[in-house]
Amino acid sequence: MATATTDRNLCDTCQKTKGISKCEGCSKIFCYNHFVGHRQELNKQLDEVEVTRDVFWQSLSEQISKPQNHILVQKINDWERDSIQLIRQTADEVRKLLQKHIAKHITDIEIKVNKLTDQLRQSRQENDFIETDLHRWKNQLIQLTDELNKPSNITIRQDSKSLINKIYVDISTISSCMTKINANTRWLQNGITVAGSKTRGNDLNQFNGPWGICVDDDEQTMYIADTDNHRIIEWKYGATNGKVVAGENGEGSRPDQLRNPKDVIVDKENDCLIICDQGNDRVVRWPRQNGTSGQTIISDVGCAGLAMDNDGNFYVSDYKKYEVRRWRLGETTGTVVAGGHGQGNCLDQLNAPGYIFVDQDYSVYISEWSNDRVTKWIKGAKEGIVVAGGQGRGNSLAQFSRPRGIIVDQFGTVYVADCDNNRVMRWLKEAKQGTVVVDGNDEEKEPNELCYPQDLSFDRQGNLYIVDYANDRIQRFNIDSSCS
Numbered sequence: 001m002a003t004a005t006t007d008r009n010l011c012d013t014c015q016k017t018k019g020i021s022k023c024e025g026c027s028k029i030f031c032y033n034h035f036v037g038h039r040q041e042l043n044k045q046l047d048e049v050e051v052t053r054d055v056f057w058q059s060l061s062e063q064i065s066k067p068q069n070h071i072l073v074q075k076i077n078d079w080e081r082d083s084i085q086l087i088r089q090t091a092d093e094v095r096k097l098l099q100k101h102i103a104k105h106i107t108d109i110e111i112k113v114n115k116l117t118d119q120l121r122q123s124r125q126e127n128d129f130i131e132t133d134l135h136r137w138k139n140q141l142i143q144l145t146d147e148l149n150k151p152s153n154i155t156i157r158q159d160s161k162s163l164i165n166k167i168y169v170d171i172s173t174i175s176s177c178m179t180k181i182n183a184n185t186r187w188l189q190n191g192i193t194v195a196g197s198k199t200r201g202n203d204l205n206q207f208n209g210p211w212g213i214c215v216d217d218d219e220q221t222m223y224i225a226d227t228d229n230h231r232i233i234e235w236k237y238g239a240t241n242g243k244v245v246a247g248e249n250g251e252g253s254r255p256d257q258l259r260n261p262k263d264v265i266v267d268k269e270n271d272c273l274i275i276c277d278q279g280n281d282r283v284v285r286w287p288r289q290n291g292t293s294g295q296t297i298i299s300d301v302g303c304a305g306l307a308m309d310n311d312g313n314f315y316v317s318d319y320k321k322y323e324v325r326r327w328r329l330g331e332t333t334g335t336v337v338a339g340g341h342g343q344g345n346c347l348d349q350l351n352a353p354g355y356i357f358v359d360q361d362y363s364v365y366i367s368e369w370s371n372d373r374v375t376k377w378i379k380g381a382k383e384g385i386v387v388a389g390g391q392g393r394g395n396s397l398a399q400f401s402r403p404r405g406i407i408v409d410q411f412g413t414v415y416v417a418d419c420d421n422n423r424v425m426r427w428l429k430e431a432k433q434g435t436v437v438v439d440g441n442d443e444e445k446e447p448n449e450l451c452y453p454q455d456l457s458f459d460r461q462g463n464l465y466i467v468d469y470a471n472d473r474i475q476r477f478n479i480d481s482s483c484s
Helices: 032-065 071-126 131-149 178-182
Strands: 002-005 018-025 030-031 154-158 167-172 190-194 210-216 220-225 229-236 243-244 262-266 273-279 283-287 295-299 305-310 313-316 323-327 336-338 353-358 364-368 372-377 385-389 403-408 414-416 422-425 435-439 453-458 464-468 471-475
Touching: 002 283, 018 032, 030 032, 032 071, 071 131, 071 154, 071 167, 131 353, 190 220, 190 229, 210 464, 210 471, 220 262, 229 262, 243 273, 243 283, 243 414, 262 305, 273 305, 283 305, 305 364, 323 353, 336 364, 336 372, 353 403, 364 403, 372 403, 385 414, 414 453, 422 453, 422 471, 435 464
Parallel strands: 210 262, 210 453, 305 353, 403 453
Antiparallel strands: 002 018, 018 030, 154 167, 190 471, 210 220, 220 229, 229 243, 262 273, 273 283, 283 295, 305 313, 313 323, 323 336, 353 364, 364 372, 372 385, 403 414, 414 422, 422 435, 453 464, 464 471
16 A cells, blocks of 8 residues: 655655655655645545445435336337337337346346445455555446446337337347447557466466457456366456366366366356366356356267357357257257258358357357358358358458357447457458458467467457467457547
8 A cells, every 4th residue: 555665755745855655556655744645635535436336326226216217118118108009018018028137237236336335345444545446446336327327238229110110128148349349440459468478387377278258347357268278267357367267176077177168158147157168078057156066058069169149048059060059948959040961061051160159139150160151040040141251261351261259249240260360350241351350460479469369259348359379368459449
């Protein structure tokens, strides 16, 4: 918090060489009298943070007691009023669905506010806080206010095909950051290593062939499939080390072990991780909080990728059976939603299906390692549509060389980790070729280089995270704010 200094540096306030202390928060040096005044100012700022928290808490309490007054509910009410009798039944249906998700959304925010309140109380009691803490708390309250009034994953849309439009509630699987990304978005070309080190290993600051990533902005956390260390790592934003949350007992097939896990997603509804345990031909559900072992929920599957839809159903790509299946809770066989007609490059076939993405319309996007393409399978379709690549293996803007991780935004734009070309590409909807958004250049460890990128994700600010497989690190490429 504060450290005594041994030299005679000047006080930043009075410029006198009295007995002085340095504040570790702002790095300024103060004499005794002005250090006391500095602490008083920090306490005053903490008071302001708590007042802001109290105001927010009052607003949150109103939402808890009267969820029907939420701004999104009011939109539904306005629509109902304008459409009168003809849409009343539909309005009742979607209002109940919306309130269900708003209630869960508010509960999640309430948990976060309670955590923040505990932090403020402890810091106040211990008198242990600095400017960076105050800045972080203020930003958290601003973010919570935005989340309460404008839930980023819930939108109201109307069908314009008829005079009286049917209204829907979208609880989007698309990351909230995607609303900040468009065809003109650019990223800085020098990445920042946010997880991993310069060397391969099994320490908590190292990876050994990382493969899949899941970014949970709500918890300020990344989950990484550390494949050749046979474990899942939880890595907090800004941390220098990770934490093993699954598979800390070495390689194996026991319930408390993993073997070459390739992908991981978060099931927030059940507070658990879903893990693609490829080396054991199984999919495992692992408790996110202090889990010591996993539960096998799918056996005998060549799992290569995982995804989850709005309804909590999850999807598994099977590279051995050349198919993707959707699994509902309690099902024992699942339903084929893509492929299932053997290995091949026809539109009803898959070849080495890997990563998958499911959009809000339940269309499934699949990266095919051996077909060098990304296909889209509309719900219920018997054939896929090539939306990226599919023109042979190569490094032109119309080609891939073993595509891996994929993300699709609300406009149908596809982002792809083009593994063997060491780059990330963006394909606009119905485009004949893509554009390079991150060029990995040579296969080295420099900030602007990638070596066999496997997976990708975005955070809430639109920053791009890339699993740099052969460099055993996670690189973050910040969004270029100078480009619209």
